[in-house]
Amino acid sequence: MTQAEANPRTMGQQETNLGLSRALPNGSGTEELVPSRYAVQVGEIEVLVISDGVLPLPTKMLGHNVEPKERAAWLDGMFLPPDAFDWSLNVVLVRSGGQTILVDAGLGLDPDLNLPRAGQVVRRLEAAGIDLASVTDVVLTHMHMDHIGGLLVEGVKDRLRPDLRIHVAAAEIRFWEAPDFTHVNMPPGFPDALRAAAKRFAAAYRSYLRPFDEEHEVAPGVTVRRTGGHTPGHSVVRLASGGDRLTFAGDAVFAVGFDHPDWHNGFEHDPEEAARVRIRLLRELADTGEQLVATHLPFPSVGRVAADGDAFRWVPVFWDY
Template sequence: MLTRRHILTTAPLAAAATLLPARLWAGSTLTLGDVQIDTLSDGSLVLPGDFILGGMPQDEVAEIVARYGLPTDQLTPPCNVTLLRDGTRTVLLDVGSGPDFQPSAGKLAEAMDALGIGVEEVTHVLFTHGHPDHLWGLLDEFDEPVFPAAEFVMGQAEFDYWTDPDTVNSIGEARASFAVGAARRLAVIADTVRLVGDGEEVLPGITARLTPGHTPGHLAYEIGSAAAMVVGDAIGNHHVAFERPDWASGSDQDADMAATTRVALLERLAAEGMPMIGYHLPGGGIGRVEQAATGFRFSEM
């Protein structure tokens, strides 16, 4: 197994000419035999701290996040889109936010340009779940799929949830726009999307693993025979999610189920030493889970 880190820089000459800093795309590459996995930055989110930390024991939360150099009032998690290439297929796992969610996100097109990959080269898109920062980059300004040659794959339970007309009324006011946005985008691909279930080999060497709680039908994707796992938002940060995975998080739609899923997933990843790719984890998101004195810790690769 070979790992390496790279920094992609776009438009340095133009940036120098205007005295603006060049945009840097930090990512990681993981090579597994003939498979190359890159993480591409879609930018970052700007979230009120209580969106994730609300409801947790605040004294203990403050102590944990301070050790990571973070505040508790606002968090800016990165967004790592996974790109998998094996010489035949070019696969994206999630598509980022697009232009309609937050101005700090929706940068995937720039990251792909920096790597020299055109949207028409993408053969498959596998969705972990239907939240805006993972799904809303699906369509262009004309409501056409950004990746015109791609086959789209989503979990059956996740697709059913976001296309259910009752979801907008049951999801809660704070997330109602998530439901509206997901339903509109999924309607465009409803006749062609391939819907899959837990344990199904969605592509040769890629198996769907149901990891519910963050959303009802959230999927992780296992690559190879325990060679690596793309966990999406089943493990949503590198601090409290690792140190206290049993705590309920405000970012999860079913907090208790998500905590149960998170503990089981971290235990497996640590026991097997399996590399993982997390959507909101630092350094491009590729690393390993290590058992700690209490809970776990994320070790970048």
């Protein structure tokens, strides 16, 4: 099975295995002019990267510990606007060993934030023909609202299976009981929204939670490992099968982090530790040559990491049709 099966005309068996519907000219979801899902094969493990949309944020979020002129120079070199741009929001659906695993759940729909181009993951799962009741496990890289919000959309919980397992680091659960925002640099309103979302999530899904300490195998070849940094319980998901490997890095890596891994992101609760985590992870990925997917890299965010002196270089994959 190859990535070419992401093409609606050739999805064939992978569409069947993932429960995806064939995108016919008059089918659901075909009003979108930009693709919102992309299939990847990791050995015997099937992966579907799904776009939850985009989140417009100030560009100063990319490196609030550096001089504005440094940040402006990087943005100019990347042909990005100087003041605000759209952050991608990506989740992945994984099929391994008879389990269907959703890694992160997107932003959901928070009417107070007025973010109409985000929170698309539930609709896009439906457009792919994926029944929420078929999801056996959810893995949360952390409990920021753009990773748990999809589970808080009205009616979603009722459509999930009663024996659903939600895997999240125990340190993350403890952190959100009394979160510390003293080192973040977020736009106004976000700290209150993050607190509220985490509180709602913990109340709604406490009985579904399967906390782990440092590392846990969710399914054959699917392992979640706590890294800390971004949040105390932030975790990455490693996929390994038949010699192939892929890491879903959550919020450990942002687009600017390849050129400037020491720049602090405004949503990092421990920016210095987050930078150390990022550098260790990027060095590891450069050494192994495995594929990388991350929440806020441009969709479909599938690529590899190359070492470039003290920095790194992002090498996007060629789309496979």
